[in-house]
Amino acid sequence: MADGTSLCLVTGASGYIGGRLVPRLLADGHRVRCLVRSPEKLRDLPWRDEVEVVRGDLTDEDAVRNACEGVDVLFYLVHSLTESGFAALDRQAALVTAQAARESGIRRIVYLGGLHPYSSELSEHLGSRAEVGEVLLRSGVPTVVLQAAVIIGSGSASFEMLRYLTERLPVMITPTWVRNRVQPIAVRDVLHYLAAAVHLPRHVHRTFDIGGPDVLTYAEMMQRFAALVGLPRRRMLPVAVLSPALSSHWINIVTPVPKSIGAPLIASLVHEAVCTERDIDHYVTPPAGGVTGYEQAVRLALRKIAHAEVETRWSDASPRHAPSDPLPSDPVWSGGSAYVDERSRDTELPAARVWQIIESIGGRNGWYSFPLAWAARGWMDRLAGGVGLRRGRRDAHRLRTGDALDWWRVEHLHEGRLLRLRAEMKVPGQAWLELSVTPLRWHGSRYHQRAVFVPRGLAGHAYWWAVAPFHGLVFGGMARNLVATAGRVSTDDEVHE
Known part of the structure; x- marks a missing residue:
C-alpha cells in the first residue's frame, strides 16, 4: 500500500453491486483486481482496461489463493441465490476465501450481508448470508460485515419487484408480510459505505447495520412509489394464507424477476429488517447531505432507467456453466449430437x-x-x-x-x-x-x-x-x-x- 491507496480484490465484479463498486474504487485511486468465473463478461465494460482480471471460482482453492496474493482489501460480494443447495455452496466458498485471505496476509475483508432480526429463525436466504458473515468474521482477518435490507436502485431485483407489482396491479391480494417494517437503502449509499470500508482502522472487526432514514412497511413503499409516478392509490387485500411459496409464483408471473430469485427474496420478507444500531457513523462520514431518503432513491432510480443509464442489473449475474459446455463454434461437439x-x-x-x-x-x-x-x-x-x-x-x-x-x-x-x-x-x-x-x-x-x-x-x-x-x-x-x-x-x- 502506498500513498493511501490499496490493492482491492473484488469478487462478484460482474454482478449488480460489484459492477458498480469497481469504478468507484478506481476513482478513489485504488488498484483493483477482479476474480470472476467468466472474464469475457467484463470485456465491454468501460473500466475493463484499468483492472487486473483473474479467472476463477470461489470454491477453487488454488484460484482464490492466487487471486489473494499481494491484496490489501478483499470485497466479498457473491451469493449463489439461484443455485440448487446454495447455502452449502456459499458456506464452502466462504471457507475457501477465509483461509486464502488469512494465508495471504490480507489486512481487511469487507462483506455485504443482509439485515435481519436476531431473535427468530431466519429464512434459508438470510440464514445463508448470516452464516457467510460469521465464517468471514472467524477467518482471523479483520472483517467488516455491512448488513443492508432492501436496496433501492435502478436494476436491483428488489426495486424491480416493487416497481412491477405497483405499476401492474391496481388491486392486489397481499400476504401478511407487506405489513412488516423495512429500512430500505439507496444503492449509492451502499456503495459509499463499501468504498469507505477500505480505510477503517485495523481493530474494527464486527457487523454494522446500514440503512436509509425511512422505516416503512412494504405496503407503504408500494403506495409511495405509486404516488411518485402518478398512479392512483393501490388497493391491497391482505390474506393470511398467501404463503411465501405462493407469493413467489405471483412474483414470477407479474415481474421480470424469475422464481429462482424471487422465491428466496420473498421468503426473507417474512422478517422485519430494521437497523438496530448506527455505529457505522462513528467510523465513516455519512454521504454528503446524509443518507438518501426512500422517495429520493426511487426518483434517482427511475431517472437512470428513463435515460438508459443503468450501470448494472440484477440479471447481470448469470448461472454457472461448466467449462466443458459446448459452444456453437466448436468444430467437434463434446456434448453429443447437435x-x-x-x-x-x-x-x-x-x-x-x-x-x-x-x-x-x-x-x-x-x-x-x-x-x-x-x-x-x-x-x-x-x-x-x-x-x-x-x-x-x-x-x-x-x-x-x-x-x-x-x-x-x-x-x-x-x-x-x-x-x-x-x-x-x-x-x-x-x-x-x-x-x-x-x-x-x-x-x-x-x-x-x-x-x-x-x-x-x-x-x-x-x-x-x-x-x-x-x-x-x-x-x-x-x-x-x-x-x-x-x-x-x-x-x-x-x-x-
Missing part, C-alpha cells in the same frame, strides 16, 4: 445498417418474427420457473458481453459482425442463437443466422422435433423481417424501443 437451423439473406444494405438492427434485437423491439409464438414460449418458461421474456434489455440500442437479453445471455459480441446468445430458459439441453453480418465483396452484405441446440437425453431430442415445425415461421421470419427492418431504418435514425 441440431442446427441456419439461414442467410443477401441484401444491398451496408453491413453497418444490418448490424444496427441486430444489436437492438429483443426487449421492446421484439424478435422480428411470430410475436405470439415468442410470447407463448416466454409464458411457458415463466410458469416453469424460468426467466421468460421479461428481463428485457439493459440498454435499448447497445449490448455488451454478459448482458441479459430476455431469456438469452450475450455470450460473445464482435462489434459490427457477430452476436452470440446462450439460452437461459428452461429447456432439456443447451441452446444458442448466432446473428451475424458480413460485407459482400462488391456491394451490400450477407446476414447469417444460426440456431444450435444440443439435446440432453431423450427429452431433448423430443423437444427439438416438437418445435421443429415452427422453425420456418420463427427463424425464417426473423431473417426476412430483420433485414426488411434494416431497409426501413435510415442511417441517421435510431431504433426506438
Whole structure:
C-alpha cells in the first residue's frame, strides 16, 4: 500500500453491486483486481482496461489463493441465490476465501450481508448470508460485515419487484408480510459505505447495520412509489394464507424477476429488517447531505432507467456453466449430437445498417418474427420457473458481453459482425442463437443466422422435433423481417424501443 491507496480484490465484479463498486474504487485511486468465473463478461465494460482480471471460482482453492496474493482489501460480494443447495455452496466458498485471505496476509475483508432480526429463525436466504458473515468474521482477518435490507436502485431485483407489482396491479391480494417494517437503502449509499470500508482502522472487526432514514412497511413503499409516478392509490387485500411459496409464483408471473430469485427474496420478507444500531457513523462520514431518503432513491432510480443509464442489473449475474459446455463454434461437439437451423439473406444494405438492427434485437423491439409464438414460449418458461421474456434489455440500442437479453445471455459480441446468445430458459439441453453480418465483396452484405441446440437425453431430442415445425415461421421470419427492418431504418435514425 502506498500513498493511501490499496490493492482491492473484488469478487462478484460482474454482478449488480460489484459492477458498480469497481469504478468507484478506481476513482478513489485504488488498484483493483477482479476474480470472476467468466472474464469475457467484463470485456465491454468501460473500466475493463484499468483492472487486473483473474479467472476463477470461489470454491477453487488454488484460484482464490492466487487471486489473494499481494491484496490489501478483499470485497466479498457473491451469493449463489439461484443455485440448487446454495447455502452449502456459499458456506464452502466462504471457507475457501477465509483461509486464502488469512494465508495471504490480507489486512481487511469487507462483506455485504443482509439485515435481519436476531431473535427468530431466519429464512434459508438470510440464514445463508448470516452464516457467510460469521465464517468471514472467524477467518482471523479483520472483517467488516455491512448488513443492508432492501436496496433501492435502478436494476436491483428488489426495486424491480416493487416497481412491477405497483405499476401492474391496481388491486392486489397481499400476504401478511407487506405489513412488516423495512429500512430500505439507496444503492449509492451502499456503495459509499463499501468504498469507505477500505480505510477503517485495523481493530474494527464486527457487523454494522446500514440503512436509509425511512422505516416503512412494504405496503407503504408500494403506495409511495405509486404516488411518485402518478398512479392512483393501490388497493391491497391482505390474506393470511398467501404463503411465501405462493407469493413467489405471483412474483414470477407479474415481474421480470424469475422464481429462482424471487422465491428466496420473498421468503426473507417474512422478517422485519430494521437497523438496530448506527455505529457505522462513528467510523465513516455519512454521504454528503446524509443518507438518501426512500422517495429520493426511487426518483434517482427511475431517472437512470428513463435515460438508459443503468450501470448494472440484477440479471447481470448469470448461472454457472461448466467449462466443458459446448459452444456453437466448436468444430467437434463434446456434448453429443447437435441440431442446427441456419439461414442467410443477401441484401444491398451496408453491413453497418444490418448490424444496427441486430444489436437492438429483443426487449421492446421484439424478435422480428411470430410475436405470439415468442410470447407463448416466454409464458411457458415463466410458469416453469424460468426467466421468460421479461428481463428485457439493459440498454435499448447497445449490448455488451454478459448482458441479459430476455431469456438469452450475450455470450460473445464482435462489434459490427457477430452476436452470440446462450439460452437461459428452461429447456432439456443447451441452446444458442448466432446473428451475424458480413460485407459482400462488391456491394451490400450477407446476414447469417444460426440456431444450435444440443439435446440432453431423450427429452431433448423430443423437444427439438416438437418445435421443429415452427422453425420456418420463427427463424425464417426473423431473417426476412430483420433485414426488411434494416431497409426501413435510415442511417441517421435510431431504433426506438
